[in-house]
Amino acid sequence: DGGITQSPKYLFRKEGQNVTLSCEQNLNHDAMYWYRQDPGQGLRLIYYSQIVNDFQKGDIAEGYSVSREKKESFPLTVTSAQKNPTAFYLCASSTYSGNTIYFGEGSWLTVV
Amino acid sequence: AQTVTQSQPEMSVQEAETVTLSCTYDTSESDYYLFWYKQPPSRQMILVIRQEAYKQQNATENRFSVNFQKAAKSFSLKISDSQLGDAAMYFCAYRSRHGSQGNLIFGKGTKLSVKP
Numbered sequence: 043d044g045g046i047t048q049s050p051k052y053l054f055r056k057e058g059q060n061v062t063l064s065c066e067q068n069l070n071h072d073a074m075y076w077y078r079q080d081p082g083q084g085l086r087l088i089y090y091s092q093i094v095n096d097f098q099k100g101d102i103a104e105g106y107s108v109s110r111e112k113k114e115s116f117p118l119t120v121t122s123a124q125k126n127p128t129a130f131y132l133c134a135s136s137t138y139s140g141n142t143i144y145f146g147e148g149s150w151l152t153v154v
Numbered sequence: 155a156q157t158v159t160q161s162q163p164e165m166s167v168q169e170a171e172t173v174t175l176s177c178t179y180d181t182s183e184s185d186y187y188l189f190w191y192k193q194p195p196s197r198q199m200i201l202v203i204r205q206e207a208y209k210q211q212n213a214t215e216n217r218f219s220v221n222f223q224k225a226a227k228s229f230s231l232k233i234s235d236s237q238l239g240d241a242a243m244y245f246c247a248y249r250s251r252h253g254s255q256g257n258l259i260f261g262k263g264t265k266l267s268v269k270p
Contacts, residue, residue, distance in 0.1 A: 075257055075258075079197075082262070083262060083263075084158075084245055084260035084261055084262045084263055085199075085245070085258070085260045086260075087257050087258075087259075090257050100257065130197060132197075132199060134199075134258075141187050141204060141206065141249075142189075142201060142204065143189075143249070143258050144201075145198070145199035147196075147197070147198050148197050148198070
């Protein structure tokens, strides 16, 4: 089935550790996005990538890093510099200027 | 910069009744998309309906329809014959048609409860 796969579904991080969230899509989409969702909030954009080997900061990029070495993959690393990383993270993809953005099922990250 | 505002943090509707969720947005662009997404407790983001700004006709998907007022920058969602499964968070979102600005901008959401 075509879609977006995020893993892991649940992740626990100790303070000071970096963790990486995986996002893979087989929709042949050019653009991919990472959003963060906190309780009572809408989604806020962390990073996005329109083409391979290129990405742009979103509204809340501090403490995060990404790479886009392959069209189908857009992993997000939550670094130790992110002071409040506990949140729900959603990956999404779309065609370059298409009329729909599709979402993965999300990943929960908790700092312990 | 574009912004999206949902002024109703929570709404409630009786099963089988109709409810309207409000959304306003601010943009200087003339060509864009507007969306309503549903987020049930599973947290999966589900596309409910989309509207292309150049189309004057309001979009409709089964029990879901929108009232798109471009001049007023208003984009409300009407849910007819509400069902228990409609209970969820609903997010209004904006997307530019310019490829370099392709990310979605979300409102803060409206929590919809459906009473049996």
